[in-house]
Amino acid sequence: MEWKIEQQHEGMLLRDYLRQVQGFSRRILKTIKFDGGLILVNGIEQSVRYALATGDKVKIELPIEKRGNLMVPENIPLSIVYEDNDIIVIDKPPGIAVIPSYHYPEGTIANGLLAHYEKHHSTYTVHIVTRLDKDTSGLMLVAKHRYSHSILSALQQAGEVNRKYQAIVEGSLSKPSGTIDAPIGRKADSIIEREIRSDGKRAITHYHVERDLELYSFINVQLETGRTHQIRVHFSGIGHPLCGDTLYGGSLNIIQRQALHCYSLSLPHPMTKQILHFSAKLPMDMVTALQKL
Known part of the structure; x- marks a missing residue:
């Protein structure tokens, strides 16, 4: 730089x-x-x-960054939407974890990124900016080095990294558009599950119904905050869990994973400040689910 x-x-x-x-x-x-x-x-x-x-x-x-013990390169196919020296944007398929963990020690997006970097003789490690759950699909933003990660984290906190989602929820929402403003915190008896609770962190979700299908609704969602499982918890909390989201009360009638897809991502580039816009098509399993309705 x-x-x-x-x-x-x-x-x-x-x-x-x-x-x-x-x-x-x-x-x-x-x-x-x-x-x-x-x-x-x-x-x-x-x-x-x-x-x-x-x-x-x-x-x-910048100094060469150390990688954790589980951060091992693996040849995993990646759908790269955009890449430069500072950031990379990926269209993540459902069913793949983002970073290695006790439950998913290998086969993650991070493992695939490391192999991609090595193939191009780069020494980068992985800095996730907008993380997606394992079974959520769509666009995710990764910083290639700690400097761009620092800038993007600040931009994200300032609300300048914008994400939009498409989801299929159970039931017909009472209003065609609205805002869910309800604090979210960790459920007392779980290390994974979250819930709406008065002592949680403020969480704001905006939505618009694209198609009212009586027993289901196809909706467009925009986050104002980025809490863990925010969309899933909020819609479950108002009685409309995401289809396929068994953790939060959804059924597997039309799809086998939570029907949630990040289709739009926009941000100022951390170095050039140019506003970047990216989009990703609805994945086939959600297309098929909608065709059943």
């Missing part, structure tokens, strides 16, 4: 320029300093107390 200092930043300390102008966190600057990265000005290593001059060329070399 390189920048040429403009006159308006003349005299700034390098530390302040990197934090205030380029969005580096204290944590990342500390990592660069102590874990093998480099901060160069005009090709010479400098401390963050260096006073910048107009025309200076600042270059940052």
Whole structure:
């Protein structure tokens, strides 16, 4: 990463320029300093107390990141929608976990990404920005390095990373559009399940009914917050669980997994600030489920 200092930043300390102008966190600057990265000005290593001059060329070399024990490359097919040096957008199929865990130690999106990176002689690790549940399909955003991840996390908290979903829920909703504003927290007797509870974190979900099918509804959903299982919990909480979502009361009558798909993703690029828009078609199992109704 390189920048040429403009006159308006003349005299700034390098530390302040990197934090205030380029969005580096204290944590990342500390990592660069102590874990093998480099901060160069005009090709010479400098401390963050260096006073910048107009025309200076600042270059940052991030340290190579360590990978966890389960982060092993595997040749898993990936549907890559977009890729550059800073981010990658994937259209995830249902039925595949995003990162390795005790229950899914291999065969995940992360394992496939590592193999993809190695194939292109890259040393990146995996930084998930918008994670999807194992049985949710659609677009997901991944940062290639900790700097872009830091910027994207801040953008996400500011509501600038926008996702839209399509879902099939049970029953006919009473209103053609609406907002569910109900706090979500972990269910007391479960490490996986969430529920609507007064001491939970605020969660806001907007929806619009695309097709009212009497016994079912095909809906468009947009998240204002990003709590774990938010869409699933909210619609179950109002008596309209997602079809196929047995964890939250849905039946397997028309589909064998929760009928939830992230079809739209938009965000400012972490480096260029250009607004990027991506879309993904409804997967065949949800298309087939709708044809049955």
